[in-house]
Amino acid sequence: xxxxxxxxxxxxxxxxxxxxxxxxxxxxxxxxxxxxxxxxxxxxxxxxxxxxxxxxxxxxxxxxxxxxxxxxxxxxxxxxxxxxxxxxxxxxxxxxxxxxxxxxxxxxxxxxxxxxxxxxxxxxxxxxxxxxxxxxxxxxxxxxxxxxxxxxxxxxxxxxx
Numbered sequence: 001x002x003x004x005x006x007x008x009x010x011x012x013x014x015x016x017x018x019x020x021x022x023x024x025x026x027x028x029x030x031x032x033x034x035x036x037x038x039x040x041x042x043x044x045x046x047x048x049x050x051x052x053x054x055x056x057x058x059x060x061x062x063x064x065x066x067x068x069x070x071x072x073x074x075x076x077x078x079x080x081x082x083x084x085x086x087x088x089x090x091x092x093x094x095x096x097x098x099x100x101x102x103x104x105x106x107x108x109x110x111x112x113x114x115x116x117x118x119x120x121x122x123x124x125x126x127x128x129x130x131x132x133x134x135x136x137x138x139x140x141x142x143x144x145x146x147x148x149x150x151x152x153x154x155x156x157x158x159x160x161x
Contacts, residue, residue, distance in 0.1 A: 002054075004029050014093050020100060036060060047114040050099055052092055064116035067095060 002010075004027040011021045030041050037058045039046045051059060054071040070088045099118060106113035 003027055010089065013089055014096070020096060038062070039065070047116060048103075050096065050115055050119065052096065064120060067092070067119060 004025070007025045007027045011025055015021045024042075026037055026041060028037070031037055032040055035058065037051075037053070039049055039062055042049055046062065046065060049065050051062060051066045052069060053059060053066060054069050056063070056066060056068055059066050069092050099115065103113055103115055103118055
């Protein structure tokens, strides 16, 4: 699990003006269960939370909210940073921007929208629109199977955004 400092380095790159993340970052210092992250420390419903993380195992019970990304090696031993245009963080920013836009289109129309279903049902569409053929390849069949299982237990209106 990343430290608060690591999380701030990444979010400063992804969202330098604080439009999407603001101060809403969870790190290991906030956890209520050792070795696990949970949405119990987030003051909103899980249906409105997108998790961006490089470690799936720490989010047990929240796979449907999770978008996995490759680990960001900001201080790599070769002294190079990833490409601003094609790197994993650039890709993550595009995905988060698209999710944000679609979610609030529905929200502003007073339509009940669950970001977990949005992530699950619109993943291919988001990839296609953003040209993200290789970004976050973790979101493949294994993840989909876990999300499908988890979504069956979600108690809410069964509506696809």
